[in-house]
Amino acid sequence: MSEKNRTVTDNRSAGPKRTNWRNLATVSSALILVGAEVFGVAIAAGWAIAGLFELGAQISYVLMGVFSIMAAYALWAFWKRAIEIEPVTEGS
Secondary structure, eight states, X not given: OOTTTOOOOOOOOSSOOEEXXXXXXXXXHHHHHHXXXXXXXXXXXXXXXXXXXXXXXXXXXXXXXXXXXXXXXXXXXXXXXXXXXXXXXXXX
């Protein structure tokens, strides 16, 4: 493809972006709800697995930490998908 046939598009808007407060409130509320549930499950799962197999307190805390990291990743992925569906900023 030659250089003269190539078109370049600029996706940046000329003006500043505005915050859509309704979408931000919706996404934030959903993140709080989902985050509480996901982190609650992570902590409970670490405690339950360590207790079931009698692994001790140290391993219990390690499992809780590992599951909490997985919960944080799940919450981050949920945030990325939520702002795709409900954009929190609008171009001018």
